[in-house]
Amino acid sequence: MNFRTDLALERCEFLGKKTINGVKTDVIETDKAKVTRIDILNEDGAKAVGKPIGRYITVEVTPFAEHAQFIDDSLETVTEEIRNIIPEKGSVLVAGLGNSKITPDALGPKCASMIFATRHITGELLKATGLSGLRKVSTFQTGVAGETGAEAAELIKGAVNVLKPDVVITIDALAARNTDRLGTTIQMCNTGIVPGSGVGNSRQEISERTVGVPVISLGVPTVVDAATLILDCGGHNLDEENVVGQAGSMMVTPREVDLMIERAAKLTSLALNCALQPHISPEDMLILTA
Amino acid sequence: MNFRTDLALERCEFLGKKTINGVKTDVIETDKAKVTRIDILNEDGAKAVGKPIGRYITVEVTPFAEHAQFIDDSLETVTEEIRNIIPEKGSVLVAGLGNSKITPDALGPKCASMIFATRHITGELLKATGLSGLRKVSTFQTGVAGETGAEAAELIKGAVNVLKPDVVITIDALAARNTDRLGTTIQMCNTGIVPGSGVGNSRQEISERTVGVPVISLGVPTVVDAATLILDCGGHNLDEENVVGQAGSMMVTPREVDLMIERAAKLTSLALNCALQPHISPEDMLILTA
């Protein structure tokens, strides 16, 4: 494959077959959104798709640019799909991955800063808030190894050891192959994540194997690798070496990337907050996290 | 031409001829930087290049990523070239063009905020600073018409009427055709600017004709139009309509675009400050504008 993507959906599309051995795909399309559930069932499927065995859900929603209010049908679908893929009960650690200083990589940190943390709301503080039945949630931003000297996987493992969550949920900016998917797609999976793999800069895997508890990963594609886009448009006619020379470390984003990231972060964090605290309405959640 | 660029240099290169009728080109290459001076001498040259009659200087420097200190050989060359293209004396209004909320478009506003404004330094304040012989400089950020409801050209004209500068200097983020030029090139010209023309969203021209005093324009390319890059790589083999469909409103930037903009803004504003106040050293200028 001469292109890069973090989306299981695009990897399956690329194979171009109706059915892939070891892979089960369900598509549910409504007025609200298009949901694709891909189950990679065995090693054959994993090898074909290039992703570990597990479940990958992609929700394609209205372009973020159009839902400024964040409380609409898309939100409901995303919330519902997150609710289905995370454990029903137990405490949660949400980890925002990525570099807050690089605009298209800042989705994770931005989301993490909008998560409704509740683990510290006990005793007097709990009484003062008038809230009850809160699921225990904590959150932090891992930064990136080049800035911190520590792999995100290490820092998450350290936090897991001390905070003892039942599950880790990571949020990260992803790479897609198709520009139409930027800012209009949320992928969630139960296999963890290898940050940076979609842009050719793989970091340590973050998964149950490395951090000790199950890892659910959410992500939104925010860039297309420039070489991937060019090769995609040019087919077999292009000189791959020349393309990589011209486009090597370049990325493609919509002109209004800052706004796209802002809105994607708001939708993703609100949906996750609502999935974690189902007895709080989206409207009230917005007030609690404002 | 099926590609977009704001650089006169790239427009000349595209013509692929050694000599262009009505255009005079000088190249000075030193250890420090490569300077190309293009003089469009008459309407023939203007038509061929697609730019108004006037002088266009391009300084190609060390990639911004590598000169973290900003006081080096590149600075000296850029300062010198700016000094040569602006009038020797007289008061100056520096206008930062572009949208401060869109990372690759924020060069102009960032530069404007780092310009050493002196027009208000008189009387007691002048004594307090201990400075003397200051050239009168004022600065402002125009914003963009979609956010302000007013063309940058209009706001500059209004400011010119009241502040009565002898010359306007605009600073804007540009589009290039070649990714190698992003964050490594400064273009300066004495013909003003049509903001947004490099990315297909032309605004009102800012020139002596529209604002009433001569306009010098500085710019640094920060994006390549995605369709331009693809077509450039693919030559005649590509289906142009398909490319525009895939890449229409997309742009290509280096992954570390935020850092690139930051450094380009620092170098450009420091060079302009030093060109405007030649009796102040770069070191002292950094302190005055910190």
Next chain:
Amino acid sequence: MNFRTDLALERCEFLGKKTINGVKTDVIETDKAKVTRIDILNEDGAKAVGKPIGRYITVEVTPFAEHAQFIDDSLETVTEEIRNIIPEKGSVLVAGLGNSKITPDALGPKCASMIFATRHITGELLKATGLSGLRKVSTFQTGVAGETGAEAAELIKGAVNVLKPDVVITIDALAARNTDRLGTTIQMCNTGIVPGSGVGNSRQEISERTVGVPVISLGVPTVVDAATLILDCGGHNLDEENVVGQAGSMMVTPREVDLMIERAAKLTSLALNCALQPHISPEDMLILTA
């Protein structure tokens, strides 16, 4: 008076009398908000209060911290009062005053960036939006003289000459005497503004006299001058010189000043947007300006 404030309301309170010669005061208190309308009727009143002849309306609302949604009873009252003090018809220029780099001074720039500018929405763009009956609004940020070299009054005058609005509306961060008023009060007046007068750093007056069209000024107090607060608490027992020595250039803000500014800017800009375009609902306005 040994204290500083930009609020006409606090200046009247300080006089400590039921009635002031040449001043008429009306208070309307509802569940929603407390509105005080002070009319300074003649020079006697102007001298007593230390403010020019004109109307000063103060709306005291729920602390901003508590209305995260911005669409509530406070909004309605603020919108209504703004609507009453601005001309019913005609084009508008909104000028955000203050320094965007100093957190408690950034209210004006923040508001300006959230104003729904419409002056450029004509022809094809107007058709595309599906909007109609829009009042012509443009907006810009003046910056501060110490950074731009130009007085806000000058830049506004320049913009007025070119854009030809029927009225200018300024927005600025104010100083109050009472900490309870920070982030809970909006003052609006029809006499323009002398920026910085509440913190002892007066700039050129912005009024019909200096810019050529009527000026309505909106403001929210975001700081208390530290010396003012101390003297206020200490009454006649304090050594004024010592206080000014300790507190000279200091200011008092709530700990969560960043959040307070953010919310005050959102409420003020939304109310102004709704007052200017009364046929658009607050909900739709939020979408248009998101």
Next chain:
Amino acid sequence: MNFRTDLALERCEFLGKKTINGVKTDVIETDKAKVTRIDILNEDGAKAVGKPIGRYITVEVTPFAEHAQFIDDSLETVTEEIRNIIPEKGSVLVAGLGNSKITPDALGPKCASMIFATRHITGELLKATGLSGLRKVSTFQTGVAGETGAEAAELIKGAVNVLKPDVVITIDALAARNTDRLGTTIQMCNTGIVPGSGVGNSRQEISERTVGVPVISLGVPTVVDAATLILDCGGHNLDEENVVGQAGSMMVTPREVDLMIERAAKLTSLALNCALQPHISPEDMLILTA
């Protein structure tokens, strides 16, 4: 004591005695800076001063506003004092404490983001950099419990367990009693820190006892508690209850707080970077961390 401060120096001053039982004080004053070394020797001293047994060094430098270049005599003194209080060898974890969204509390996060992390520079990357003899440094930002649901102490403990540094260095914004010390003082101590204690919002202690390795704490005072300043000015004449009513949750900062924080963060992080990697010059360190 009716005032709050994080500075051991101010606590000693308050006692108003030349000598305090169990406390040894040395003052070294040079052209460059004033250094005060306070050793709390035993429980008597600890009780008198209200701080744990250990060493507290305060460096009073030129106001940050005046050293825009950051490479000057102050830097040398601060670097030297940090070098003396940290272990000579061994790996280091630098933890930035505080809330990046609250301007005067953002010192810790800002510093952490400017620390030269080296722990990941090994193998090929080490060769590429051409650096050698690097002390292993990692860094992260703890956030605050109200936003993350986790105490900074917990997250640091988790990171220590995994990264296994020999020492933790925390950086935090502090509260002072005297406004003259804001942005002109760096305190360093070898006893760890109780974040928020200077502003009446104590969090879990961060010390060898709670995180398992020695903790060195650096801090710069950025606020004065408003009630403290008022009571300080008013002496015994003030009604304390009234003061707390007026000033309860208010803080006092210089008007240019954003600039002060920026510069304090630059000086502190540069001094710490130079203390940790003594073979790299400040000039080169600036380039490495730009």
